Structure formats: structure tokens, C-alpha cells
Amino acid sequence: MALKSLLLFSLLIAGTAVPLAEAQPGGILGPLLGLLRIQGILYCTPNGNIGVNATATPVFPNALVQLQCGGNVVSTATTNGSGLFSILLDPVNFLLSTLVSGCKLVVNTPLASCNASLPSVGGLVSNLQFIGSTLTGLLNVGTLIPSGFQFNANVN
């Protein structure tokens, strides 16, 4: 009798486990991302990118980095003393494909604020590039980086 109810219990578990597994969006959309992170380092150079002297290149601290999608600012971050910025997004609200194809990073803090010899108007713009995802604890974190900043005199 006990064995019979155990068997029935196992069947019930097995019966419910299958639909649960199928309900995982990961099965249809690829690995399920728990978090999207956009990160990079902004440098105090005419184009915001790392210079020929590599890590000796001065960084651009306290710059406001905007994530713009379809012309709208959807998130912002400020670079820290190491020029580093990081924007975290909920993948429920952002599709990876949209971030790569329809969004860009815009820096309108003038370059002159980190080096007076650099322009005091205009700003930096970069598209985004997906570099992969890593499992951090239980969260699969997808990381995007700037594909390369360019100076744009019309950014304001």
C-alpha cells in the first residue's frame, strides 16, 4: 500500500515536472538571461577610446553616459574615478537584439571637462556589442560593451 502511494506520488511529480520544464522560455529563446549589463571604460581622449599608451591613457571620470533607444534616454550612469560605467537592465524590458540594433551610448558631458585641450561642445557616441553571458550565482548575466566611441560634434 505504501509502495503504491509512493509510486502514484512519483508519477504525479513526473507529470508536473514536464510542463514546468517546457514552460521555461530558455527552451525557445536560448539561454535565459536574468540580467543585462552594459559596461565600459571611458577615456579622456579625442574619441573616448583607449589610446596608444594603453592603460596609461587618462580616463574620463564623472561623465554622464546615456543609453538611448529610438532617440529616448532609457537609462543613465556616471563614470567613476576609474572611468568605469555600468548600466544594469532587466531583460524583461529589453530585448538583446533591440539593444544591439536600436540603442546606443551617448556621452554629452564635454570632453573639455577632463582635458581643457579637448572640445567643449559635442560628445561621444557608440553602438553596443554583445560579448556573451556568464553565470553569476543563480543569475545569467548578459554583458554588452561599447563597440567603439566616436566623437560627434552634434551631440548635445
Ligand SMILES: *[C@@H]1O[C@H](CO)[C@@H](O)[C@H](O)[C@H]1NC(C)=O
Ligand atoms: C605615450 O607615452 C609616451 C611616453 O610616456 C609619451 O611621450 C606620449 O606622449 C604618450 N602618448 C599619448 C598619446 O599619450
Ligand SMILES: *[C@@H]1O[C@H](CO)[C@@H](O)[C@H](O)[C@H]1NC(C)=O
Ligand atoms: C570604479 O568602479 C570599479 C568597479 O566597481 C572599481 O573596481 C573601481 O575601484 C572604481 N574606481 C574608483 C576610483 O572608485
Ligand SMILES: *[C@@H]1O[C@H](CO)[C@@H](O)[C@H](O)[C@H]1NC(C)=O
Ligand atoms: C589633453 O589632450 C591633448 C589633445 O588630445 C593631448 O595632447 C594632451 O596630452 C592631453 N593632456 C592630458 C593630461 O592627458
